Amino acid sequence: MxxxxxxxxxxxxxxxxxxxxxxxxxxxxxxxxxxxxxxxxxxxxxxxxxxxxxxxxxxxxxxxxxxxxxxxxxxxxxxxxxxxVSHPSAMAHLHCPPLIPSLAAEVIINALNQSMDSWDQSPAATYVETEFIQFFTKHIGYSDEADGVFTTGGTQSNYMGLLLARNKACQTHFSVNVQEEGLPAEAGRLRILCSEHAHFTVQKSAAQLGLGTNAVIKVATNDQKQLCVEDAKEKIGHLRQQGLLPFMIVATAGTTDFGSVDCIGDIAKLAAEEQLWFHVDAAYGGALLFSHQYRSSVRDLHLADSITIDFHKLYYQSISCGAFFVKHKQDFQQIAFHADYLNPEDDHEDGVINLVEKSVQTTKRFDALKLLMTFKLMGTDLFGEMVDYTISLAKETAKLLKNEPCFEVLNEPELNAVLFRYVPLHPFEDERYIDEMNLELQCAFYQSGELIMAKTKQAGKVYLKFTMLNPLNTISHMKTHIERMKQAGEKIEKEQGEIRYEYSVRD
Known part of the structure; x- marks a missing residue:
């Protein structure tokens, strides 16, 4: 049959x-x-x-x-x-509410199901991604010599930054082509510098690339949680005195917990003086490129050798969607590989573009369509206003928390992240009780389902975090949340006090 x-x-x-x-x-x-x-x-x-x-x-x-x-x-x-995640009260992580144009684009992407590794599999899509990369390199401030490629997000993009920098360092310092010969024994001397608040993918990538997590040197931060250039310079000197080879420095434009943006211009100057590859992880803060009020924070982004930008964070695109950019397109030769069935070298003679040559992926989605539809339908002006609104909302929320004696705010928001904790009006002698109270507070609201906030640790203490990406959130909503947290904290504080009293009586 x-x-x-x-x-x-x-x-x-x-x-x-x-x-x-x-x-x-x-x-x-x-x-x-x-x-x-x-x-x-x-x-x-x-x-x-x-x-x-x-x-x-x-x-x-x-x-x-x-x-x-x-x-x-x-x-x-x-x-x-x-x-x-589209609910305004979902404020735990860098997890954005996706824009409707992005959702509509996903329908088209899924139905076309094109693989972006070779031109013959994605004829129009290849040119859309290529042109969109150029659109972004211009906004970054790069010259026509720049290039980039769409990625799955910050993890892959940061990995590519370290990969290109490592291969170039081995070629420069040891005359070794890692692609062909593998890592030389001397590679154990290579060192990477980054802020103590840099994303963990710097260490993760170093481990995967055969350098080891010990190759990553953490640099102290200032009061604004930004990388301290003086400490970085001092550490570079110490490393060289030990016979080690610092070859890369990573700045962060939007740290995960604080949303801090490192002083990119100052770090770029240090990188140039010390002849280091300069990578900027702007997975979070890359959206400031279109901000009307805060664009100055990333005005020096063009000084970086490579850049990470995530579109599934503050660009409000559905997961996954990110990009990796380089100042000099020839740096992609560090990872170029030709397969006769896919991207033979003679394709270049015909001007064919095969995106696999600048990616660590083979099969790759047509994610550029999501941004194309978003910007065509919304325009960049409205998008910039949306980003600015969320940052202003975070700043206002931090002020509200500071006005309450029972809350301690750890940062002045530079993006839209607010770090804080509940502090009892009658302090416990043991800080662990305060940590337990905040953990209980976060858990109670998650279990109720009404408010989703994250928990993290700073200087060994537990803090709560609002990541306020949603432009539909309002200061009125935040006043209500803060009042409810205050009431819940007081209730937990009272219960903890009663428990402690019972224990003291028994003793």
Whole structure:
């Protein structure tokens, strides 16, 4: 008996068209329904409840089930118990509410399903990415000699920065082509400098690249949590006295906890003096390129040898979407590799562009379309206003917290991150009680599902964090959240005090 697979693939037939419309309409309806019905960012379900529901759903049948039944399970088990990042009260991580143009672009990207490694697999898409990279290099302030490539995000982009810098350093200092010969024994002398608040991917990349985490030297920060150039200079001198080879320095434009932006111009000057590769991790702060009020923080970005920018953070694109940029396009030769079936060298004679030559990926998504649709529909002016609004909101929220004696604010927001903690009005002698109170505060609100905030540690103390990316949030919402946190903190403080009193009486 002949089987028919036609309804399951996109092709010219009524069955295919009907199936596509049915599933897409139901998926859109499911999300639209969740948008209307959700009044908080999380259901509050426990880990055990969610795991149990997922396990029950994952009974895979031999024969396909009815569409309505499957979509109902998806809604009740997955969507209902997911973190609704588009809710203004979801403020834990650098996890953005995606813009609707980005969501629409995803539909097109998924249906086209093009792989961005060679031109013949993605004819128009290759040129869209290439032109969009040039659009960004101009906004950065690079010359026509610059280039870049879309990536999965900050981890991959930072990895590429270290990879190019490592290969170039081995060529410069040891006359070794790492691509062909591998790492020389002398590579153990190579050192990378970064702020003590730099992203952990600097160390992770060093480990993956055979240099080891010990190759990463942490530099002290100033009161604004920015890399201290004087300390970096001093450490470079000490490293050279020990016979080691500092070859790279990493600045951060938007640290994960504080949102601090390092003094890029000063670090660039130091890098030039010391002949170091200068990489800027602007995964978070790269959106300031379009800011109307805060653009000056990244005005020196063009001085970097390489740059990381994430679009699935403050650019409000759906995951995953990022880019890696270099000041000199020839630096991509450090990782170029030719495969006869994919990107033969003679393609260059015909002017063919194969993006695999400047990527550590082979298969790669057409993510540039998301930004293209976003900027074409919104315009860069409105986008810049949106970024500025969230930063101003964070600054206002920090002021509100400072006005409450029971809260301690650790930073003056430079982007839209606010670090703070609840401090009892009647301090405990043991700081651990304060840490436990803040952990309990964060956990209680997560379990209630009404407010999602992150927890972190600074100087050994537990702090809470708002990452205020959502432009739909308001200062009125924040006043309500702060009042509820204050009440919850007072309740926890009272309970802790009663427990301590009972223990003291027993003793």
């Amino acid at each position: 002949e089987k028919s697979f036609g309804e399951w693939f996109l092709h010219p037939s009524d069955k295919s068209e009907n199936m596509y419309h049915t599933l897409m309409d139901k998926a859109v309806g499911l999300i639209a329904d969740q948008t209307v019905r959700t009044n908080q960012p999380f259901s509050g379900a426990s880990r055990q409840e969610i795991q149990s529901a997922v396990r029950e759903m994952l009974t895979i049948p031999a024969t396909g089930q009815k569409t309505d039944r499957v979509m109902e399970e998806i809604q009740n088990v997955i969507v209902k118990n997911s973190l609704w």
